[in-house]
Amino acid sequence: MPVKSPSCRQTVRFDSNKEFSDELAGTVEKLLRQRARLSSFEHVSQVPKPSFRKAKELITLAQQLFFPGFFSPKPVTEVNVGYHIGQVLDSFYDLLSREVATSIRHDCRKYDYDCSDCQERGRRIAMEVVQRLPDLRDILASDVTAALEGDPAAGDHYDQIIFCYPGLFATMVQRLAHELYALEVPFLPRILTEYAHSKTGVDIHPGAQIGPKFFMDHGTGVVMGETTIIGSGVRIYQGVTLGALSIPRDAGAKLQGKKRHPTLEDGVIVYAGATILGGETVIGANSVVGGNVWLTESIPPNTKILIKTPELIVINGKKPAGKKK
Amino acid sequence: MPVKSPSCRQTVRFDSNKEFSDELAGTVEKLLRQRARLSSFEHVSQVPKPSFRKAKELITLAQQLFFPGFFSPKPVTEVNVGYHIGQVLDSFYDLLSREVATSIRHDCRKYDYDCSDCQERGRRIAMEVVQRLPDLRDILASDVTAALEGDPAAGDHYDQIIFCYPGLFATMVQRLAHELYALEVPFLPRILTEYAHSKTGVDIHPGAQIGPKFFMDHGTGVVMGETTIIGSGVRIYQGVTLGALSIPRDAGAKLQGKKRHPTLEDGVIVYAGATILGGETVIGANSVVGGNVWLTESIPPNTKILIKTPELIVINGKKPAGKKK
Amino acid sequence: MPVKSPSCRQTVRFDSNKEFSDELAGTVEKLLRQRARLSSFEHVSQVPKPSFRKAKELITLAQQLFFPGFFSPKPVTEVNVGYHIGQVLDSFYDLLSREVATSIRHDCRKYDYDCSDCQERGRRIAMEVVQRLPDLRDILASDVTAALEGDPAAGDHYDQIIFCYPGLFATMVQRLAHELYALEVPFLPRILTEYAHSKTGVDIHPGAQIGPKFFMDHGTGVVMGETTIIGSGVRIYQGVTLGALSIPRDAGAKLQGKKRHPTLEDGVIVYAGATILGGETVIGANSVVGGNVWLTESIPPNTKILIKTPELIVINGKKPAGKKK
């Protein structure tokens, strides 16, 4: 049926050639030979690894428990709310126990530990987290209220805060991750907070301890280190760093486990772009740290500390009138 | 057929136990009892809620109308372009009218208002937005041109800007959200801009008014408040904040509705990391605000204002040669 | 069967009306008429365009080659690792050759060039990248090691770094994009780096040259320009800008192709929020640039340069005790 003609051959692909095949096979060989040298950088094992997809599922289930109806794919009604909460909690428990077990087993494999009872430990830890959920829900409700009080653009829109605010999302994920961190679950807490980091630009280490009524506005660029401690009713704006004072070249080995990040007491406000560093730095209760302030030492309670606006150079025009600072 | 052996029982799961079942049921009960106290933090209702998934669909449809062919899953050709635009506009109108109606109804439910005509209002508002689209498209074309003129790395790559630049994406979404904000649609505008925030790290409130030929490079960390006003041909770099002068603890209630964020007149450039605060702060036309500058007062037109580089401490080496500033 | 009743008509939709239909059709007409004027802003053609979805696939395949087993949907074991690497490399080559060809053809179409051999060139370039992969893998392994050494929170968790750290992800994508950039592939490199930008908040131009043992912590807000050069063992924190000294209004045309961004020699550390600008600015080997430092000129090797903390204004409390800097 097809008419004979000379041009069809033009579509024959180069990569059918012997030459190409050899080159590809050569690179495969190189990559396989590298394995001996780069064995720390691969995960070649039947042992499964935790995954971002599962972490995301966990977070969505937690959201459905913390804020019933907002994050469920189907309507939650007075009629089904009991069944719904039961079903979601069971799924949350089940998935969490498996992910915790996976994380522990993964860790054992890596360190060549003999371990046992991964599944059993997964279930026990998951149940401890489950029992913490009602308290976490109260704390998250206090966070929402704090956002309402702190954001002129929020109006009385509880829903908008719960549904849209990246600061609340990052806080919620960190609070959950922190429970796992406190129970010494490896790997999984960091996956949770990195998922939130990727979605919001807010990077809070699972180790950070954050009190209730926490409000973080805008959020992008916020970084909080592992040993940060934050009291109740603290408010933080975009681009704030709560970091380590200095990080030597061999920081990894030396500083692990030490308190390296600051403490913010109750009621502190830190405006955008401020940097607070050091494990012994304490911002006293109800103090205010102005935008772009750079702090490496403690300040007492009830203090307002502002950057002295750096002198400006004005070219091709007059200095802004009435400039006083 | 299966050989009898004693070990299979080992896989019986803990959670089949009566004890476990009681614990889970207990937590379910706690979560349900919390509802009385936390009723503001749930959405238990048959009334549907707006969704990020739908918001994303809306944005994709808008992209297909603003930049035909770039964001369509199938090739758009001279042959089908007419059908395509028609089909997409119809889908956009349909989806928007439903999402607007959902947002209004959601709001009514919350405030316990009696409302009517949610669907009718949804359609009317969606049609107003539809009729604005050709103008928005012209403005977005001016934004693309501004990017071409402002970015040495852009070459003459219209396509790269349209397809890749997060600044353009965030601007596009905000311009769309602003139309809905101006028509007093609740909730939905914020969902749109938060979607863009999550994707780009650029957080512009739907209320901000932005003139044509707007170019935002890199973008990550940019924050613009609700009452910001931006003229024509303005250019902004990463990490810039156009914010409120100060935010008291009870800001939510007090400041709602006031002009709290600055005004940038035509042709202003604001370099990376600059912070401009206050509702009465006006940056005069064609002025330039240098990187990291902190401004809380107005500057006249045609002014170039730079940070006086803070004195540097040089350790273990000599001060950079030729340092003059 | 249905009982007759008067109320069903209420659900008849407005948009069936003639009036509505005309309005929608009118907007379609306007959008089609705009095409003549806005032809640079559309992609109406049978020629396919590169896509973010394909770029994401490419990156996932590359991850599976660089860190075998970590990013594969199925377990990679000693039994299947050889088949797996072969299969993934073949897929990577195949997809890359098609995306490169698409990018070239897209470019030709745009400039109205006569070009040939898009597919052939796609294959040749893809093979060059394939042959570079083992070297890239070595370099990425050095990056992971650098992270381990530099981050006190990392412990000895290779896995956590490979799996979770956004800085490593952004670096990996940029290294891949840079290979394509160096081979003069249009469009695609930028799509790759913008995908990473969207996911991590780290915006590194494909043109930047980055040495081995590179570690970027937290990452959000980092911007590196096209002509940046970075040595071996450099460490960078969040919010750092390596940018151009100044960007005139008509920068796009004037500065294209010139070295506009700084050079960081081996072993440099740049702390959070620092800004280093200018194509002739060189940070000497093993120097340290402190947080928030603003640099527009070179500094010699082995220098530590810190911001002199700006004076602070303390209100309603006492100045922090022991303030020395």
Place this chain on the structure above:
Amino acid sequence: MPVKSPSCRQTVRFDSNKEFSDELAGTVEKLLRQRARLSSFEHVSQVPKPSFRKAKELITLAQQLFFPGFFSPKPVTEVNVGYHIGQVLDSFYDLLSREVATSIRHDCRKYDYDCSDCQERGRRIAMEVVQRLPDLRDILASDVTAALEGDPAAGDHYDQIIFCYPGLFATMVQRLAHELYALEVPFLPRILTEYAHSKTGVDIHPGAQIGPKFFMDHGTGVVMGETTIIGSGVRIYQGVTLGALSIPRDAGAKLQGKKRHPTLEDGVIVYAGATILGGETVIGANSVVGGNVWLTESIPPNTKILIKTPELIVINGKKPAGKKK
């Protein structure tokens, strides 16, 4: 960057041509003009239509209620079974009430009836079906038991029957569809049975009345008409037709609503390929109809009726030895 060469133009596609565009547009016009003439064959309306996808969802939900744990995507355990049943029943009710309302509204539209309360009627009818579910479940359990008793290959594999037997599936769907048929729901019952027909090759009209303990083996090719009545404990094999006696050319108008299909009393067995026709044909209790039998009249109870094997023509060999029938 791309080298100029003459051959790229070869990929320009024919369909960009004016000629092609005109031809396609011409066919579009023809298809649109046909609408006036073919208006009965289109569904151009905002009113939604029932869908096979939703029908499939309904069936899956029903399966989860009838045979808990077999058809649920997640494990059903003693711990979650209560939540699970509640959640699934709520989803079933909700989806069914919407699909019934859709079917009624669709019907109204078609006949140009004024109807009201589509949603209200949908809910009322769905609730009636919900209340029938426990009884249906008992009947389906009797069907499974009947299969166990009737199939030598089934062993004691309840699970295999519930999970795999197409006869049970078709029966289950028909029983559900029959409830809707009895409540005079238009359209939807037929969609349900056609879904089962497509999956199993068993075509039972929703109108057929089938008693408990029904077992249909293999099933492919079974056809049962609208007015078929089947007693308790009946067993049917593949390729059986329970049909109308004769179907005149204008059957559609004449015979609608009359009893046109046979009645099978309790305990009847009908072997493969048998055909039983006519509304007045009654197969008496416990009778057996042999394979390939063609029956158009009643037979009394306790009768075994076999086809007299038609004489065979034997060529090129001897007639089967011992042939007696």
Place this chain on the structure above:
Amino acid sequence: MPVKSPSCRQTVRFDSNKEFSDELAGTVEKLLRQRARLSSFEHVSQVPKPSFRKAKELITLAQQLFFPGFFSPKPVTEVNVGYHIGQVLDSFYDLLSREVATSIRHDCRKYDYDCSDCQERGRRIAMEVVQRLPDLRDILASDVTAALEGDPAAGDHYDQIIFCYPGLFATMVQRLAHELYALEVPFLPRILTEYAHSKTGVDIHPGAQIGPKFFMDHGTGVVMGETTIIGSGVRIYQGVTLGALSIPRDAGAKLQGKKRHPTLEDGVIVYAGATILGGETVIGANSVVGGNVWLTESIPPNTKILIKTPELIVINGKKPAGKKK
């Protein structure tokens, strides 16, 4: 952190063993060595192959053109029907031209033909089919009307027939496949009809010629051979075979291309289970072939031919009363 214990090793998988690895690799080798011998049974080539998924897409697009609104995922309204038809027709043309080209190229490859212009021929053939669509739509409308007239259970439910009847679906697909068959497209027509066969149990060869007003009730088990010819207004029931008279052991080579299947003139009805064989067998106009009739020779027009019900053997009861035939 993990407690050391002896039992974890138990989960080490057998398949990590050397032994297992060797066995798997051995089978891979065997499978690869078989290739030399079994080269006709593989499709190892860059040349793509047609697919069932694409065939299904084609059919869905065709359904949207033949019965606007019934099979579209979104509502088709008076407002968008023009855009919709245009868009769908363009997609249909585009997909069909690609699938035709793929089928031709696949064929060339197989026979080692030199061919050219696969894409060009694909487009030309697809356009011919496009231009036939309005006529096919008229014919399909006549099929729907025939179903209404012929099925007492259909009522006046055009919608039910269009949406649910497998006979109409199989007819529609065959009519489309026949157009491609007539244009000598290889492979694709058979994929289309096998898709319909799989869904409906109706197996009509793409070569069969079927007149308008065709109605096939129930359908399961219908088989019609390649050279069948069917007039106008024919009606066929389940399990009917229109086949070849006899099929010798080497039928494949001998009979290809000859008329091997019967002809049914206008207005013929064939009841369930009838078998009509032979290329010279002609059923005269308006004749009726009764259920289970076995015909290998022609019958004149206006004849009604019934099976003489084979004598029945009645055991354990009395012969049905009033048996006359």
Place this chain on the structure above:
Amino acid sequence: MPVKSPSCRQTVRFDSNKEFSDELAGTVEKLLRQRARLSSFEHVSQVPKPSFRKAKELITLAQQLFFPGFFSPKPVTEVNVGYHIGQVLDSFYDLLSREVATSIRHDCRKYDYDCSDCQERGRRIAMEVVQRLPDLRDILASDVTAALEGDPAAGDHYDQIIFCYPGLFATMVQRLAHELYALEVPFLPRILTEYAHSKTGVDIHPGAQIGPKFFMDHGTGVVMGETTIIGSGVRIYQGVTLGALSIPRDAGAKLQGKKRHPTLEDGVIVYAGATILGGETVIGANSVVGGNVWLTESIPPNTKILIKTPELIVINGKKPAGKKK
């Protein structure tokens, strides 16, 4: 913002009512109470169950091994065929070993057996099947060749047979299922053949033994029982039953394990609609069984046995001319 109006309340849903909620909860209670009585009809357990989705995956993987390149989502080329076969075989082994283990464990649970080593047995059995694959592939190749020889419509289209013929698909699945059946794997073999039954209308029990060069044309309605034995080079047409002679009411218990279905020796052809019953019925080598023949006893080799066409009743016309049989 929303205008107050009285009509919105109309959309409040009935199902928020107390009354409705009680009714739904009541049905949930009934369904839960039924559990005590219907415990054989549920699968409430943490133990997973085999699934049709996994069975389908297994079949697709097997197809990729039997007919390389035809069923792979990506092109298989000379370059990647080795990696591809290795990867697919590993996946096949892995999935099969898990599904076998699941089937065994499921069975244990049901019978309350103590079993051990489910996983170990799964792996051992899967490896035995893997080692059988090259032989199965040879046999399937012989089936394809037989189809080519037997079907005049097949031409020399190996590809069409492999890709489209439902008879080959059903045969392939049964051959695979039979291997598992022979290794006494519970449940899974039946899931495999029922999947093929659903797709093709061909119902072959996994227990049937089928020789090479088997060709089944059209297939719909074919049924073959568990103890059927089929020689080499057998050909079967649609609607053929190879069944049990008679099936008493309590057949399930009595007949299990006995040879109940016929034997077809080498080279037998059975035409459409023929029925062959009984465990002692043997069709001698190279015999031909005509269409619709009903056989319950053996026939010797080389015999052609045809139905004596039943006398026909001719009404309203003349008897077909030249009628001889």
